[in-house]
Amino acid sequence: MRIAAGTFRAIMTATLGTLVTATTVAAHTPAETLQFAIMRNGEQIGTHAIEISRTGPETNVRITTDLSVKVLFITAYRLRHSATERWVNGQLVSFDSTTDNNGVRHKVSATRGTSGLEVDADGKTSRLNQNVLPASLWNPELMRRKTALDTEDGQVDPISVTDNGTEDLSLGARTLKAHHYEIKGRYSQDIWYDERGRLVQVKLVGSDGSVISYKPI
Numbered sequence: 001m002r003i004a005a006g007t008f009r010a011i012m013t014a015t016l017g018t019l020v021t022a023t024t025v026a027a028h029t030p031a032e033t034l035q036f037a038i039m040r041n042g043e044q045i046g047t048h049a050i051e052i053s054r055t056g057p058e059t060n061v062r063i064t065t066d067l068s069v070k071v072l073f074i075t076a077y078r079l080r081h082s083a084t085e086r087w088v089n090g091q092l093v094s095f096d097s098t099t100d101n102n103g104v105r106h107k108v109s110a111t112r113g114t115s116g117l118e119v120d121a122d123g124k125t126s127r128l129n130q131n132v133l134p135a136s137l138w139n140p141e142l143m144r145r146k147t148a149l150d151t152e153d154g155q156v157d158p159i160s161v162t163d164n165g166t167e168d169l170s171l172g173a174r175t176l177k178a179h180h181y182e183i184k185g186r187y188s189q190d191i192w193y194d195e196r197g198r199l200v201q202v203k204l205v206g207s208d209g210s211v212i213s214y215k216p217i
Helices: 005-027 140-144
Strands: 028-040 043-055 058-071 074-088 091-101 104-113 116-121 124-128 147-149 156-158 160-171 174-184 189-194 199-205 211-216
Touching: 028 058, 140 160, 140 174, 160 199, 174 199
Parallel strands: none
Antiparallel strands: 028 043, 028 211, 043 058, 058 074, 074 091, 091 104, 104 116, 116 124, 147 156, 160 174, 174 189, 189 199, 199 211
16 A cells, blocks of 8 residues: 555654654653641741652752741741752752842842852852752752752851761651751751652751741641
């Protein structure tokens, strides 16, 4: 049987289109969202959300934080923060954040260049080693670094990480195996990741001595 040239082209176009679509679908992983209640001395004061989207070698992360502390029904402290990160083949390509820390505003951006990360923090530019990672905590690779880029004000802070090993972590009605790290730095905190490397809990002590924790919702 002979197939006309036009028919052959139509068949090939449809077949290739199907293959491209199938490849795109296979390469794209549905976005994963990690949501946390921010607790202060056992009382919720805000929320923290991390949305992770992966397509082939590229990972895009969106982070939002919204919290307020009230004293006698008056808001004594308010924090709003949003950030985006773009990673390709496990390397940070770009970072952008805006923060309103109780009326003090910050804007930070970072872009990977040929000689490192080009950072603009509130209009002040600098060049950082390309191995410096944002201190956004979702990525356990941060635990293997000695410095971190503060995601709110763009400062580079030295950090010291202690690996406390795997332990049973109780989260509400469930218990899971989690890897516990302790970070010492400008903001010292305890971090837990599950067996898949996902952030599951954060704890720190505030400047006023209050215990702040991030609990999964």
